[in-house]
Amino acid sequence: MENYIVSARKYRPDTFESVVAQKSLTTTLKNAIHSGKLAHAYLFCGPRGVGKTTCARIFAKTINCEHLTADGEPCNECESCRSFNQQRSYSIYELDAASNNSVEDIRSLNEQVRIPPQVGRYKVYIIDEVHMLSQAAFNAFLKTLEEPPAHAIFILATTEKHKIIPTILSRCQIYDFSRIEVADIVSHLQNIATKEGINTEYEALRIIAQKSDGCMRDALSLFDQMVSFTQGDLTYIKVIESLNVLDYEYYFRFTDYLLAGQTSQALLLFNDVLNKGFEGSIFVEGAASHFRDLLVNSDPVTLPLFEGSDELRNRYATQAQKCTAKFLFRAIKLCSDCSMNYRASRNKRLLVELTIIQLSQLVAGDDSDVSGGRSPKLKPLFNKSLSNDSVQTVKTAPASNNPVITSQVQQQLVVAPEQNAPANTTKPTVPHGRPQSLRPTMPTGTSPSLGHMFGGVRSMLNTKQNTTTTLETDKAQIENGATNTQPVAEHKVNVTNENLVQAWTSFALQLPDNERALSDRMKIMTPHLLDDDRFEISVDNQLAAEMFEREMPRILRGIATFLPGNALKASIKVNEIVVERHVYDRKKQYEILREKNHLVEKLRQRLNLELS
Numbered sequence: 001m002e003n004y005i006v007s008a009r010k011y012r013p014d015t016f017e018s019v020v021a022q023k024s025l026t027t028t029l030k031n032a033i034h035s036g037k038l039a040h041a042y043l044f045c046g047p048r049g050v051g052k053t054t055c056a057r058i059f060a061k062t063i064n065c066e067h068l069t070a071d072g073e074p075c076n077e078c079e080s081c082r083s084f085n086q087q088r089s090y091s092i093y094e095l096d097a098a099s100n101n102s103v104e105d106i107r108s109l110n111e112q113v114r115i116p117p118q119v120g121r122y123k124v125y126i127i128d129e130v131h132m133l134s135q136a137a138f139n140a141f142l143k144t145l146e147e148p149p150a151h152a153i154f155i156l157a158t159t160e161k162h163k164i165i166p167t168i169l170s171r172c173q174i175y176d177f178s179r180i181e182v183a184d185i186v187s188h189l190q191n192i193a194t195k196e197g198i199n200t201e202y203e204a205l206r207i208i209a210q211k212s213d214g215c216m217r218d219a220l221s222l223f224d225q226m227v228s229f230t231q232g233d234l235t236y237i238k239v240i241e242s243l244n245v246l247d248y249e250y251y252f253r254f255t256d257y258l259l260a261g262q263t264s265q266a267l268l269l270f271n272d273v274l275n276k277g278f279e280g281s282i283f284v285e286g287a288a289s290h291f292r293d294l295l296v297n298s299d300p301v302t303l304p305l306f307e308g309s310d311e312l313r314n315r316y317a318t319q320a321q322k323c324t325a326k327f328l329f330r331a332i333k334l335c336s337d338c339s340m341n342y343r344a345s346r347n348k349r350l351l352v353e354l355t356i357i358q359l360s361q362l363v364a365g366d367d368s369d370v371s372g373g374r375s376p377k378l379k380p381l382f383n384k385s386l387s388n389d390s391v392q393t394v395k396t397a398p399a400s401n402n403p404v405i406t407s408q409v410q411q412q413l414v415v416a417p418e419q420n421a422p423a424n425t426t427k428p429t430v431p432h433g434r435p436q437s438l439r440p441t442m443p444t445g446t447s448p449s450l451g452h453m454f455g456g457v458r459s460m461l462n463t464k465q466n467t468t469t470t471l472e473t474d475k476a477q478i479e480n481g482a483t484n485t486q487p488v489a490e491h492k493v494n495v496t497n498e499n500l501v502q503a504w505t506s507f508a509l510q511l512p513d514n515e516r517a518l519s520d521r522m523k524i525m526t527p528h529l530l531d532d533d534r535f536e537i538s539v540d541n542q543l544a545a546e547m548f549e550r551e552m553p554r555i556l557r558g559i560a561t562f563l564p565g566n567a568l569k570a571s572i573k574v575n576e577i578v579v580e581r582h583v584y585d586r587k588k589q590y591e592i593l594r595e596k597n598h599l600v601e602k603l604r605q606r607l608n609l610e611l612s
């Protein structure tokens with residue numbers, strides 16, 4: 001530990017064999033040397049830190065080596081190899097085009113190129129960052145490249161192949177270096193750690209490898225930093241602390257909360273993360289990769305895509321079993337949407353919180369039957385419960401064959417939650433009081449904690465959530481008469497959320513082009529099965545609700561062809577989120593004010609004011 005040399009230098013590969021993770025490239029190069037079929041110009045492309053320059057140097061050394069080993073590696077013993085290793089070789093030149101990009105630099109290079117080597121057969125010119133050459137320099141270089149002396153070999157390296165002009169590209173043998181995989185970086189670091197007597201944990205190295213994003217040079221320099229920070233004891237905890245990485249424990253807990261429908265806990269956890277100094281975006285991105293890891297761990301075929309220790313893999317697999325694929329898909333989608341909107345959002349915290357609420361809704365709206373009952377069935381947080389009599393209707397009206405709408409489509413404005421008070425465990429978010437529209441941002445004193453939470457969120461958003469203003473178009477009982485004429489008892493397909501969604505989507509997909517509006521809307525919606533033959537859809541606004549009201553009989557008939565033997569019924573719920581300042585006119589605003597403080601009215605009267 002005392003005289004610790006920076007790993008990047010000390011462990012720079014000096015044979016093809018020791019190059020990390022570019023096996024096919026190094027094999028091709030070795031074969032070229034072995035068969036004596038050398039090109040005059042090579043172009044090594046690829047991201048930074050993946051071994052382009054290293055390979056160029058090894059290649060240069062190898063072609064001049066006097067005693068190649070049996071497997072085509074440089075001997076590191078002959079005069080040429082030694083002079084190269086001691087950086088005193090006259091046969092190998094390196095030019096950093098980033099700092100020597102003028103036409104003069106290239107001209108002096110051109111002059112040097114003509115002089116044959118004193119030792120060895122070839123003079124090798126390694127031009128790094130070749131895309132940085134000026135246009136004039138490129139042109140000057142092109143002449144040499146067109147007619148190179150027999151002893152000259154050029155190795156050009158670049159991270160930006162697209163910036164190389166075609167005339168140069170066409171004269172080079174091109175090698176594309178790929179970014180180094182996490183597992184390869186980890187095993188390389190592990191080797192170094194073993195040699196240096198450094199204590200490491202696999203997960204710690206994995207974090208370093210992930211942070212360096214396929215760049216070995218970054219990985220090594222991070223590794224060096226961590227070694228000095230942690231006094232040679234690279235544990236997972238110490239590394240995530242120093243690298244400011246969010247612990248995966250958070251995400252395991254977070255997912256558990258979501259699965260259990262504990263929205264408030266999930267929000268508190270996010271708060272905790274913010275308090276630790278992490279950006280909301282980091283949390284969301286981390287959550288997205290957590291869901292992604294769960295997804296790849298839920299299918300044996302995609303298991304290799306998971307980069308982590310076996311122990312961690314088991315934990316992921318265990319949690320993955322509790323999630324349906326649908327939940328994970330949607331969760332990833334929600335998180336990525338949130339990341340996309342994050343930068344533009346003015347209230348970033350709220351954006352993330354809303355995403356968390358939506359995430360917890362996913363489970364609520366998810367179907368447990370798909371997973372074979374693995375995911376706990378939860379009551380929706382924001383959903384209105386259904387009145388019992390409608391359930392009754394369903395049960396007592398089995399599969400009628402007539403495509404008739406039996407009940408009138410009626411719409412009622414549900415003013416306050418208690419009027420519709422369900423015998424149901426769903427907590428109304430704002431349980432008491434006057435019609436909600438008049439008390440938008442007031443604290444909900446007696447509400448349960450969850451109510452608080454959302455009361456708070458809602459007031460931040462300055463919008464009203466659906467639960468309260470729900471124009472519950474509980475016209476529900478639009479009944480379907482299955483169009484098929486077979487007796488219902490035969491071919492009865494048990495409706496599950498999964499086949500309901502399939503039927504819904506299939507119907508949407510088969511709609512003709514002139515019904516794009518309906519089709520597109522249907523595609524982004526997910527019907528949610530309430531019981532055996534009743535489902536609910538949520539729409540964003542009244543207009544959409546009306547459209548679905550009109551179309552529902554037809555949709556139901558269509559769906560029934562995919563789910564024969566069922567007389568499905570649907571209810572439409574409007575999730576109207578209305579920004580308040582649009583809702584209230586002056587008069588309403590005044591009324592709210594008056595309601596809050598009756599003296600306002602007295603004042604108005606005394607001053608003889610009128611509302612304009």
Ligand SMILES: [Zn+2]
Nearest residue numbers: 065075078081
């Ligand atoms: Zn040698």
